[in-house]
Amino acid sequence: MTNKENMPYTTVRPRRISDAVMEQLETMVAEGTFKPGQKLPAERKLAQQFGVSRPSLREALQKMVARGLLVSRQGGGTYVSSEIGSAFSDPLLILLVNHPEFHYDLLEFRHALEGLSAHYAALRSTAADKELLQQRFDELVATYPATDPEKEAEADAAFHLTIAEAAHNVVLLHVMRRLLGLLERSIVDNLRSLVERKESRDLLYEQHKALLDAILAGDPEWASQMSHDHLVFVEDGLLELSKRETRVRRALRRVYAVR
Amino acid sequence: MTNKENMPYTTVRPRRISDAVMEQLETMVAEGTFKPGQKLPAERKLAQQFGVSRPSLREALQKMVARGLLVSRQGGGTYVSSEIGSAFSDPLLILLVNHPEFHYDLLEFRHALEGLSAHYAALRSTAADKELLQQRFDELVATYPATDPEKEAEADAAFHLTIAEAAHNVVLLHVMRRLLGLLERSIVDNLRSLVERKESRDLLYEQHKALLDAILAGDPEWASQMSHDHLVFVEDGLLELSKRETRVRRALRRVYAVR
DNA sequence: AAAAATAATTGGTCATACCATTTATGAATT
DNA sequence: AATTCATAAATGGTATGACCAATTATTTTT
Numbered sequence: 001m002t003n004k005e006n007m008p009y010t011t012v013r014p015r016r017i018s019d020a021v022m023e024q025l026e027t028m029v030a031e032g033t034f035k036p037g038q039k040l041p042a043e044r045k046l047a048q049q050f051g052v053s054r055p056s057l058r059e060a061l062q063k064m065v066a067r068g069l070l071v072s073r074q075g076g077g078t079y080v081s082s083e084i085g086s087a088f089s090d091p092l093l094i095l096l097v098n099h100p101e102f103h104y105d106l107l108e109f110r111h112a113l114e115g116l117s118a119h120y121a122a123l124r125s126t127a128a129d130k131e132l133l134q135q136r137f138d139e140l141v142a143t144y145p146a147t148d149p150e151k152e153a154e155a156d157a158a159f160h161l162t163i164a165e166a167a168h169n170v171v172l173l174h175v176m177r178r179l180l181g182l183l184e185r186s187i188v189d190n191l192r193s194l195v196e197r198k199e200s201r202d203l204l205y206e207q208h209k210a211l212l213d214a215i216l217a218g219d220p221e222w223a224s225q226m227s228h229d230h231l232v233f234v235e236d237g238l239l240e241l242s243k244r245e246t247r248v249r250r251a252l253r254r255v256y257a258v259r
Numbered sequence: 260m261t262n263k264e265n266m267p268y269t270t271v272r273p274r275r276i277s278d279a280v281m282e283q284l285e286t287m288v289a290e291g292t293f294k295p296g297q298k299l300p301a302e303r304k305l306a307q308q309f310g311v312s313r314p315s316l317r318e319a320l321q322k323m324v325a326r327g328l329l330v331s332r333q334g335g336g337t338y339v340s341s342e343i344g345s346a347f348s349d350p351l352l353i354l355l356v357n358h359p360e361f362h363y364d365l366l367e368f369r370h371a372l373e374g375l376s377a378h379y380a381a382l383r384s385t386a387a388d389k390e391l392l393q394q395r396f397d398e399l400v401a402t403y404p405a406t407d408p409e410k411e412a413e414a415d416a417a418f419h420l421t422i423a424e425a426a427h428n429v430v431l432l433h434v435m436r437r438l439l440g441l442l443e444r445s446i447v448d449n450l451r452s453l454v455e456r457k458e459s460r461d462l463l464y465e466q467h468k469a470l471l472d473a474i475l476a477g478d479p480e481w482a483s484q485m486s487h488d489h490l491v492f493v494e495d496g497l498l499e500l501s502k503r504e505t506r507v508r509r510a511l512r513r514v515y516a517v518r
Numbered sequence: 519a520a521a522a523a524t525a526a527t528t529g530g531t532c533a534t535a536c537c538a539t540t541t542a543t544g545a546a547t548t
Numbered sequence: 549a550a551t552t553c554a555t556a557a558a559t560g561g562t563a564t565g566a567c568c569a570a571t572t573a574t575t576t577t578t
Contacts, residue, residue, distance in 0.1 A: 015333075016530070018530090019325075042560085044560095053531060053533070055314050055533095058314075058560085059317065059321045062322060063321060063325045066326075072560065072561095073540075073559090074559075075540035075541075075559050075560060076539070077559060077560080078560080105428040105430045105431070109428060109430040109431050112375045169364040171365045171367075171368040172367075172368050175368070277562095301529085302529065303528085311563090312563040313563085313564090314562070314563070314564090315561085317530085331530095332570080332571075333528075333529045334527075334528050334571030335529075336527090337529080
């Protein structure tokens with residue numbers, strides 16, 4: 001293994017050869033030695049180049065594949081993923097999503113991030129951003145009459161992600177994208193629940209409109225406030241939905257317990 | 260391999276034996292068959308139980324170790340991690356951290372989350388929370404005179420994490436914990452930079468104190484405002500530091516280019 | 519009872535072989 | 549010359565068996 005001494009910001013030397021190899025490969029990907037879509041040398045050749053056994057090299061590659069950095073096909077080769085980080089693999093977040101108790105926390109967090117997005121978007125959005133925002137809003141409104149919650153959820157996510165893009169903070173955008181991915185199903189469920197209550201939908205429209213207006217006006221305080229109002233409304237609805245779901249789950253547990 | 264048909268929300272069957280094994284082990288961890296801290300059966304035994312080869316079993320375990328779900332020690336065994344998700348493994352976030360251009364975004368995002376924490380902490384903190392907050396604040400202040408930026412960064416993180424705990428939103432807490440882990444080094448650098456400017460440190464103290472007071476008073480608006488003021492201050496400092504670093508990096512690149 | 523030595527267990531790495539899939543190459547056909 | 553088909557080579561996936569290094573358990577000695 002190559003000597004890693006004298007590297008700036010040296011991390012603790014990994015205990016495993018496979019970790020060391022993975023780090024070197026990740027560095028090569030990050031710095032562009034291997035570009036997205038590019039095919040890596042064959043496993044046997046990489047093992048030889050790194051001076052390790054093929055099983056050890058494979059362990060390193062497997063970890064990178066599992067994290068979405070690499071894609072491999074039996075007989076076809078190993079490639080740098082063209083779309084890095086498509087899956088949020090943090091194990092605790094995955095566990096949280098699967099626990100209804102924390103779903104409310106997740107939704108609250110998401111909407112708080114939206115408030116943040118609104119604030120920065122109001123500060124920083126360009127003319128092009130605003131044009132796109134208007135377009136996304138129109139597309140969202142166009143889904144209201146329909147009874148297709150999945151389509152509406154998609155348009156809703158697009159609208160909020162466009163706000164996040166207009167905030168010009170890539171970390172915020174990245175986290176928002178991941179959270180919306182995780183929440184996709186519960187957003188659909190929430191919208192499905194809202195389908196039944198027209199006055200709630202009217203309010204939803206007004207809130208989205210007010211949010212857009214605040215951003216277009218370039219008023220961060222107003223944008224934050226509008227997002228906050230939206231947040232309170234959504235949380236109330238979700239609390240109600242959550243209570244209902246908890247009752248349903250409890251009933252279902254009794255049904256399954258009988259088996 | 261066991262039949263996965265008839266499972267609700269069935270995922271696409273993984274192409275690899277190691278992925279299938281990993282999924283089964285994860286399910287066993289999630290449902291409590293293997294509890295945090297518990298030792299897993301030896302690799303040779305697990306391989307036998309799953310009916311796969313030891314290298315394949317190891318590939319599965321390695322992925323779980325890489326994700327923080329398992330911990331293994333040569334000669335000592337493999338254990339379910341007591342603290343799940345200690346490492347934020349999202350590949351894009353890792354790449355972002357390693358790019359100075361996005362560091363500002365990351366810091367901005369973190370401080371925005373702190374504003375959020377402050378808001379909810381003011382709303383929800385219990386008497387016990389407030390007691391702990393006061394204690395953490397005192398410990399932080401105790402580090403000010405010292406010229407140990409690492410110790411101060413640790414106390415600073417502890418203070419802010421205690422606020423996040425008092426917010427009673429586990430997703431927010433989780434993300435804050437991860438971000439602070441990623442930012443550890445740059446926080447240390449920032450504090451090191453602040454060591455030199457006493458008036459900045461006085462201001463930092465006042466901001467932390469005002470933040471604490473707002474939370475103890477149970478005033479979310481005030482807490483948000485205080486956090487916001489703190490944010491603006493820190494961002495200004497970091498912009499300055501970042502500009503300095505960028506110049507340093509550019510100089511360093513020229514030095515390395517000569518080699 | 520405590521310490522030291524030894525043995526067993528466990529994870530880490532490796533070499534080699536073989537299987538399954540994909541890709542490249544060359545021959546045959548149109 | 550272009551296309552198709554058969555074959556070989558390359559590649560990833562899995563397995564077996566061996567050995568090394570670290571840890572833990574057991575036995576022996578003090």
